[in-house]
Amino acid sequence: MNPPVPPEIGSHVIPLMAALMLVVQMLLIAQRMLLTSIRLFAIQSLLLAGIAAVVAYYYNASHVYVVAVLTFIGKVVFLPWLLNRLVHRIQIHQETDPLLNAPSSMLVCGALTLLGYSVTRPFTSLEKLGSNTLAIALALLLTGFFLMINRRKALTQVLALLTVENGVMLAAVALTTYGMPLVVELGIFFDVLVAVMVLGILVYRIRENFASMDTGKLDQLKG
Amino acid sequence: MNFDPLTFLGQTLALLLLAPLLSGCIKNWKAKLQNRRGPRPWQVYFDIAKFLRKDMVISEHASWIFSLAPYVVFLTALLAGLMVPMISAPAPLRLFGGVLAVIGLLALGRFFLALSGLDPASAFGGMGSSREMTISAIAEPAMMLAIFTVAITAGSTDLSQIAQSTQSATWKLLNPAHVLAFAAMFVVLLAETGRIPVDNPATHLELTMIHEAMLLEYSGRYLAFMEWGAAIKQLVLMTLLVNVFFPVGLAGPQASAAALGISLVAYLVKLLALSAVVVIVETTNAKMRLFRVPDLLSTAFVLAALAMLSTFLFG
Numbered sequence: 283m284n285p286p287v288p289p290e291i292g293s294h295v296i297p298l299m300a301a302l303m304l305v306v307q308m309l310l311i312a313q314r315m316l317l318t319s320i321r322l323f324a325i326q327s328l329l330l331a332g333i334a335a336v337v338a339y340y341y342n343a344s345h346v347y348v349v350a351v352l353t354f355i356g357k358v359v360f361l362p363w364l365l366n367r368l369v370h371r372i373q374i375h376q377e378t379d380p381l382l383n384a385p386s387s388m389l390v391c392g393a394l395t396l397l398g399y400s401v402t403r404p405f406t407s408l409e410k411l412g413s414n415t416l417a418i419a420l421a422l423l424l425t426g427f428f429l430m431i432n433r434r435k436a437l438t439q440v441l442a443l444l445t446v447e448n449g450v451m452l453a454a455v456a457l458t459t460y461g462m463p464l465v466v467e468l469g470i471f472f473d474v475l476v477a478v479m480v481l482g483i484l485v486y487r488i489r490e491n492f493a494s495m496d497t498g499k500l501d502q503l504k505g
Numbered sequence: 506m507n508f509d510p511l512t513f514l515g516q517t518l519a520l521l522l523l524a525p526l527l528s529g530c531i532k533n534w535k536a537k538l539q540n541r542r543g544p545r546p547w548q549v550y551f552d553i554a555k556f557l558r559k560d561m562v563i564s565e566h567a568s569w570i571f572s573l574a575p576y577v578v579f580l581t582a583l584l585a586g587l588m589v590p591m592i593s594a595p596a597p598l599r600l601f602g603g604v605l606a607v608i609g610l611l612a613l614g615r616f617f618l619a620l621s622g623l624d625p626a627s628a629f630g631g632m633g634s635s636r637e638m639t640i641s642a643i644a645e646p647a648m649m650l651a652i653f654t655v656a657i658t659a660g661s662t663d664l665s666q667i668a669q670s671t672q673s674a675t676w677k678l679l680n681p682a683h684v685l686a687f688a689a690m691f692v693v694l695l696a697e698t699g700r701i702p703v704d705n706p707a708t709h710l711e712l713t714m715i716h717e718a719m720l721l722e723y724s725g726r727y728l729a730f731m732e733w734g735a736a737i738k739q740l741v742l743m744t745l746l747v748n749v750f751f752p753v754g755l756a757g758p759q760a761s762a763a764a765l766g767i768s769l770v771a772y773l774v775k776l777l778a779l780s781a782v783v784v785i786v787e788t789t790n791a792k793m794r795l796f797r798v799p800d801l802l803s804t805a806f807v808l809a810a811l812a813m814l815s816t817f818l819f820g
Contacts, residue, residue: 301681301815305688305808312804384800392807396814414681414815 295336300418300452303329304395307425307445311391312384314377316437320365323441327357330448333415334455345464346455352471353451361444361478368437368482372489378496380432387432394428395421415456422449436485436495440478447474513587513597520586524736525549527743527780532707534784549736553729561725564625574621575723575730581614582737588664589744592768593756595665603662604652607745608645611697611738615641618731622719633718636795640703640715643802644696650809651686651693655749657816658682664745668752685812687750692805694746694783696798698739701787703798713795747775 306326313319331353338346369375380387398421405416426446430439447470454467489495529546536543563571585607587598602609619637622630656662658680659670696703699716709717720731748755754771756764793801 297681298684301684304811305685308804308808312800384797385803388800388803388807392810395811399814 296333296456297415297418299329299333299336300415300456303333303448303452304418304421307422308388308391310441310445311387311425311429311432316369316375316377316435317366319377319438319441320362320369323444324358324362326445326448327353327361330451330455331358333452337455348464349451349455349467352468356471356475357444357448361475364479364482365437365440368485372437372486372495374435374437374489374495377433377435377438380434382432387428391425391428394424397421398424416453419449419453419456422446422452434496434498436481436488436497439497440481440485443481444474444478509597512593512595516587516591516597517583519591520583520737520740521733524740525553525733527740527776528736530777531780531784534781535707535787538784538788549732553733556724556729556732557726559725561727563724564627564722567625567722570617570620571624571722572727574617574624575727575734577617578614578621579730579734579737581610581617582734582741585610585614586737586741586744589741590665590668590748590755591744592765592772593758593760594669594752595758599663599665603664604649604656604667605662607664607741608649608652611741612641612645614734614738618719621723625722627722629718629721633715633721636715637719640696640798640802643799643806644693647689647802647806647809648693648697650806650813651689652745652749654682654686654809654812654816657813664749668748668755669757682812682816683750685808685815687746689805689809689812690746690750691782692801692808694742695786696802696805697742698735700783702790702793702801705792713792743776743779744772747772747779751775 303326306322306329310319310322310326313322331350334346334350334353338344338350382390395417398419399414399417402414402417402420423446426442426449429445430442433439433442450470485495488497488500492499526546526549529544529549532548533543533546584598588596588602588607588610590596590599615637619634622634622637624630653662655667659667661667661670695701699706704715705711705713706716708714709721716735720728723731753775754768756768760768
């Protein structure tokens with residue numbers, strides 16, 4: 283067995299990595315190149331896997347290790363690879379202008395994060411893993427939804443969905459339960475995996491049929 | 506607390522001599538990363554010495570502001586540098602002012618720099634000035650918010666006290682608020698020193714230049730002071746970043762010679778590490794379109810605002 287480590291270090295590392303996840307999310311909102319966005323998502327997932335591993339190590343919750351490994355394999359290696367291949371196949375590398383320009387969407391996301399912080403404020407005493415991890419999880423969720431609404435390309439919307447899922451996972455890991463039951467986690471994980479693969483095919487078909495993956499064009503589909 | 510002429514002199518000399526060397530190092534490393542041989546690190550000294558010897562050509566439209574600006578830019582950077590703790594924690598001019606004075610002095614220097622770009626009535630200069638002001642309008646609030654975040658944690662706007670209080674609590678380094686503030690400050694550093702995603706420091710012949718456009722009409726002694734002042738400003742900002750966020754090894758008041766030596770070595774190592782990061786960022790990124798720069802800076806601003814927020818909510 284490992285020597286006992288003061289859990290104080292764990293409760294410092296976890297909010298730190300959660301804050302880095304938020305930083306990556308902000309960069310993702312300002313980023314327009316699809317390949318860089320995918321790489322940023324991979325970094326965010328790597329941080330999530332790191333948080334899960336730290337939680338598992340310091341709180342002796344061995345089933346969280348499974349979450350860490352699954353997150354690493356699925357979201358750091360497999361999904362970015364899949365999306366990268368998709369980008370190369372459909373030959374679109376850049377997002378067109380989003381509905382709101384970058385500075386104002388940054389401000390909106392700052393406001394959403396503020397909302398996340400203020401909503402989770404009453405719950406801070408429940409958490410044992412640092413003070414603001416739950417707030418950051420909620421902020422990831424809200425800004426992920428905003429990203430999904432704001433962008434036009436189907437691929438970025440898929441990425442936004444994945445960051446929302448990262449937020450949910452972070453909330454699950456960061457709450458006092460040290461993660462949900464393993465069955466639920468496996469369920470969510472494969473759900474997301476299959477969803478992204480199906481969405482990938484869908485994106486490819488959209489691109490094939492309309493010579494664009496701008497989802498705004500889909501409402502003109504008539505007759 | 507007393508005014509110590511020895512540290513005052515020491516830090517002035519260090520600022521004057523280290524600043525060109527640091528610019529030279531960054532230039533040299535950048536060239537190495539791009540498979541060029543590059544200028545030697547101490548080339549900047551020779552450049553400044555050469556400019557100081559040369560005659561000046563001054564536009565006939567230029568007024569007295571044009572001749573005043575180089576001294577203002579140079580002296581404000583130097584004074585701001587004397588308020589930032591470099592090697593020993595109480596900075597020489599700490600009684601004179603803290604963070605606000607540093608930011609104010611740098612802003613004064615920038616104001617005169619922009620005026621001097623407008624003064625000789627050249628088209629390029631005016632363009633450079635307007636761009637500089639556009640960028641600093643977003644970069645400056647981000648920098649203030651980021652430093653204030655640290656100031657709130659330390660309970661003082663005195664930079665020496667900030668450095669000392671962050672030093673005592675080791676884990677404060679990993680405070681999420683500080684991470685956000687550091688990310689914001691780093692982007693501001695790139696913008697304020699005219700580094701690549703924002704401005705290209707290696708060009709005189711581009712329509713997109715910002716800092717160089719303002720210096721275009723300068724020559725001889727004035728140019729030397731302008732370049733030297735820019736190098737000192739860069740050193741001051743990097744020192745601020747390094748010593749406020751990572752004050753490892755910073756010597757306290759009444760430190761022994763050995764502690765000062767360790768502090769000097771630690772300071773140089775941190776400075777070179779930060780320069781290496783800047784070099785990597787400059788080499789791996791392309792320059793942004795001017796209209797895209799506010800996107801980057803607004804990211805920095807929001808990060809700094811979030812940093813501030815999280816210190817208030819979870820102090």
